[in-house]
Amino acid sequence: MSAATTPARTGAGAAKPGGAGRTALRALQIVLLPILLIGLWWAASIASGVYYLPTPGEIAATFVEVWGSQRLADDVLPSVGRLFGGFALGTVGGVGLGIVLGLSSRIRAVLEPVLEFFRAIPPPVLVPLLMLFVGVNTTMKLAVIVSGCIWPILLNTIEGVRAVDPVLIDTCRCYGIRGRRWLTTLVLRSASPQIMAGMRQGLSIAIILMVISEMFASSSGLGYTIIQFQRTFAIPEMWSGILLLGLLGFLLSVLFGFAERKVLKWYNGVRAAARGE
Amino acid sequence: MLDVTGLQKIYPGQHGDVEALRDLTFHLGDGELACLVGPSGCGKTTLLKCIAGLMRPTSGSVELAGEQVTGPPRDMAVVFQEYGRSLFPWLRVRDNVELPLKEKRLSKARRRELSDEALDAVGLLKSAGAYPWQLSGGMQQRVAIARAIAYEPRVLLMDEPFAAVDAQTRADLEDLIRTLWKRFSMTVLFVTHDIDEAVYLGQRVLVMSSSPTIIQDDVAIDLPDERDQISTRGEHRFAELRTRIYAEIRNASQPQEAGKQQAAAAE
Numbered sequence: 339m340s341a342a343t344t345p346a347r348t349g350a351g352a353a354k355p356g357g358a359g360r361t362a363l364r365a366l367q368i369v370l371l372p373i374l375l376i377g378l379w380w381a382a383s384i385a386s387g388v389y390y391l392p393t394p395g396e397i398a399a400t401f402v403e404v405w406g407s408q409r410l411a412d413d414v415l416p417s418v419g420r421l422f423g424g425f426a427l428g429t430v431g432g433v434g435l436g437i438v439l440g441l442s443s444r445i446r447a448v449l450e451p452v453l454e455f456f457r458a459i460p461p462p463v464l465v466p467l468l469m470l471f472v473g474v475n476t477t478m479k480l481a482v483i484v485s486g487c488i489w490p491i492l493l494n495t496i497e498g499v500r501a502v503d504p505v506l507i508d509t510c511r512c513y514g515i516r517g518r519r520w521l522t523t524l525v526l527r528s529a530s531p532q533i534m535a536g537m538r539q540g541l542s543i544a545i546i547l548m549v550i551s552e553m554f555a556s557s558s559g560l561g562y563t564i565i566q567f568q569r570t571f572a573i574p575e576m577w578s579g580i581l582l583l584g585l586l587g588f589l590l591s592v593l594f595g596f597a598e599r600k601v602l603k604w605y606n607g608v609r610a611a612a613r614g615e
Numbered sequence: 616m617l618d619v620t621g622l623q624k625i626y627p628g629q630h631g632d633v634e635a636l637r638d639l640t641f642h643l644g645d646g647e648l649a650c651l652v653g654p655s656g657c658g659k660t661t662l663l664k665c666i667a668g669l670m671r672p673t674s675g676s677v678e679l680a681g682e683q684v685t686g687p688p689r690d691m692a693v694v695f696q697e698y699g700r701s702l703f704p705w706l707r708v709r710d711n712v713e714l715p716l717k718e719k720r721l722s723k724a725r726r727r728e729l730s731d732e733a734l735d736a737v738g739l740l741k742s743a744g745a746y747p748w749q750l751s752g753g754m755q756q757r758v759a760i761a762r763a764i765a766y767e768p769r770v771l772l773m774d775e776p777f778a779a780v781d782a783q784t785r786a787d788l789e790d791l792i793r794t795l796w797k798r799f800s801m802t803v804l805f806v807t808h809d810i811d812e813a814v815y816l817g818q819r820v821l822v823m824s825s826s827p828t829i830i831q832d833d834v835a836i837d838l839p840d841e842r843d844q845i846s847t848r849g850e851h852r853f854a855e856l857r858t859r860i861y862a863e864i865r866n867a868s869q870p871q872e873a874g875k876q877q878a879a880a881a882e
Contacts, residue, residue, distance in 0.1 A: 505700040508669055511686075512693045513715035513766060523714065527705045604705040604746060611748040 392574045401578040409563065417560040418586070420476060421548040424483025428540055432488045433533055436495025437525060446496070453492070461486035462550050474555045482551040487540035494536030498529025531605045534598050541594060545587050616802045617643040617666070617770055622675035624661050635661045637827035639675070643770075648796050648803045650813035653823030654864050659806045662828075663774045666804070667693050679770060688770075692763035696775040698756040702747040709734070709743040712762045719766075733765035734758075736795060753784035757791070764795060770802045777812070786844050789816055793842060810864065814856050815842060822860055824867040832863055 376394050383393045392400075405414065439446045464485055468478045502525060510516070510524050526533075552561030564579035566572075599606070622639040625632045635658040643649055653659055664670040666677050668687040677684040679691065695701040702711050712730040721729070734740045737757040747755050756776060763771055773792075777785040789812060796803050807813050813820045814836055822832040838852060847853055 503700050505695055505697045506703065508664075508693075509695065509701045511669055512667060512691070513718065513762075514687065514689065515715060515718050519714075519718060523703065523706075527703070530705075604748070607746055608704045608748045 390573055392577060396574050397577045397581060400574040401581060404575050404578050405582055413558055413560055413563045414582070416558065417548055417552065420479050420551075420559075421483065421544055424480045424548070425487055425541060425544040427480060428484045428487040428544065429491055429537055431484065432491030432536065432540070433495050433526075436492045436533075437499055437521070437529075439492075440496040440499025440529070441525070457489045457493075461547055465551060465554050469555060479548070479551040479556075479559075483544050483547045486547045487544040490539035490543070491533065491536040494532040494539075495529055498532030499525055501532070502528040531602055534602060538594060538598070541590060542587070545583070545590070549583065616645040616647070616680055617804065618676075618678040619662075619666065620676050620678070622662070622665060622677065623673045624658070624665060624670070625673045634827040636665075636672070638829050639823075641821055641830055641833065643802055643804060645769075646800050646802055647819065648793075648805070648817055649819040649821060650817035651804060651806045651821045651823060652808065652810055652813040652860065652864065653828065654825045654867060655808055657823045657825050657867075658828045659808070659823065660774060662823075663693075663772055663804075663806050667691060667772055690769040692766045692768035692771050694756070694759050694763050694771070694773045694776045696778050698752065698759050698776070698779070699747075701759055702755060702762075704746065704748055706746075707743070708739065708745050708747065708750075708758050711747065711758060712765050715762065715766050729765040729767070730761075733761040736764060736798065737761045737791060751784075753780045753788065756780060756788060760788075760791070760795070764799055767799075768801060770804065771796075773803065773805045775807055776805075778808070785812075790842075790844065792816060810857055810860050811848070814838075814853060814860065815844075815847060820856075820860060822863050822867070831867055832860075834860060 380394050383391045439449060461482055465478075465482055468481050472478045472481065506524060506528065510520055515523065548559075549561035549564070552559035553565050556562040560579065560583065564576060564583075567576035567579060619639055619641050622636055623634070624636040625634050639662060651659060651662070661670065665672045666684065668677075668684045668691075671685075679688050682688070703714070706714065709730050712733055713726045716726045716729060730743070731740065734743055737760055739754060739757050739761060742750060742754065742758075747758060750758065760776070777788050780788065792803070792805070793816065795801075805813070805816055807816075817836050820834045820836060821830055822834065823829075824831040834856065836856060838847060838850065838856075
């Protein structure tokens with residue numbers, strides 16, 4: 339905030355000295371605890387000798403055998419596809435409805451009590467109902483995923499839209515910025531930090547509901563397969579399915595974080611500038 | 616160019632209505648640079664919002680080049696006090712300047728030409744690719760000024776634009792405004808609470824009373840056209856004008872303390 343001659347700060351992400359050593363240390367920090375936990379499990383499973391607790395070695399071998407084959411195409415990919423489909427629909431619906439509700443206090447006053455009611459219904463109880471109405475098919479599974487993941491996205495979008503800076507709103511009015519450009523440049527970008535926070539929550543809910551939607555009366559999918567393994571006492575196979583779900587969630591979270599950093603680069607910059615970095 | 620006639624603004628409130636502006640009438644000629652000063656809480660921002668078409672007055676009218684202002688007019692640009700909040704933090708400096716031009720449906724080449732000229736005029740052409748939050752406060756306000764100039768307005772409104780920058784930057788920006796005003800031959804209405812700034816910048820100073828507000832005085836600033844931060848401010852005439860306006864504002868803010876507090880609460 340000093341004199342106007344202050345040079346512009348360089349962008350974030352400038353290379354720090356000693357990069358290689360830092361990367362190695364960070365990698366060690368990441369793998370240290372997993373290695374420790376796997377070691378503990380190994381020791382426990384050998385020591386106990388319980389049938390339900392196979393060693394990590396067995397699970398790993400089964401993992402490759404079970405999921406490396408036809409099941410990847412038959413069960414895993416369709417599940418992941420439905421997950422993305424449901425999440426995308428939930429995002430479009432949540433952001434779209436959130437913008438309408440965020441902009442209009444009248445519509446908000448009418449819809450909010452009803453929305454609070456629907457939000458309170460746990461999505462899994464909708465599964466039998468949806469099976470009756472739409473049958474056991476992709477539509478039903480998508481509906482279950484959407485019915486859960488839309489809420490955090492919707493509520494966060496409403497908050498974000500309501501928090502658009504009044505000075506920016508006046509600026510847009512003065513310069514005649516309206517319509518589509520107003521929506522995309524002002525409203526959506528302003529609300530993007532909250533929208534991304536909502537999507538992050540929505541994504542984890544979507545993964546849970548993807549599995550649940552396949553547990554009832556289904557004949558394929560990741561959730562169905564794991565349930566089948568449990569019912570047939572295929573214990574290492576069951577564990578490998580749980581492992582696969584964990585890995586899937588982890589991977590999606592990493593990918594989401596990557597996208598989030600791209601979209602919210604400006605937001606992190608503003609916050610860093612406000613902290614005086 | 617700009618005619619304000621009998622402007623009145625009453626804010627309805629829970630404890631009775633608050634009359635922020637009572638009866639404001641003034642005229643700005645084409646190409647004039649006028650400053651508007653008044654005690655704090657006198658409704659400067661209310662007046663500016665009414666002129667900018669952002670707020671409807673209770674009664675009275677604002678006319679720009681003979682046309683009644685009912686919404687933000689196309690020929691008017693506004694520079695707000697809160698520079699940090701009036702720029703889009705997700706757009707680079709050049710995109711901030713060009714955004715209103717896109718809405719004007721200008722060609723890409725023409726937009727580029729206008730933004731180059733405006734950024735060059737405020738000395739920020741080199742920072743065109745930076746984000747606003749990477750710049751200092753004074754530089755951010757320069758971007759907001761560049762955006763206003765690139766819009767090619769006939770009237771430029773400025774709402775206490777330098778209230779939040781440090782003294783040295785402020786002096787530089789004051790000189791910048793004089794330079795830009797001459798170069799782009801706009802009509803400028805500059806709102807400030809700083810009497811020295813008003814006298815230094817303006818050809819005319821309109822003095823507002825405390826709330827409920829009227830135009831208390833209209834002072835012609837008969838200082839030489841070439842102004843200099845050191846010599847102009849050292850002139851005897853500068854001191855005289857400053858003293859005159861200062862005395863009027865002090866008189867204006869004394870008798871109606873209660874009204875002033877009400878207006879401050881309403882703002």
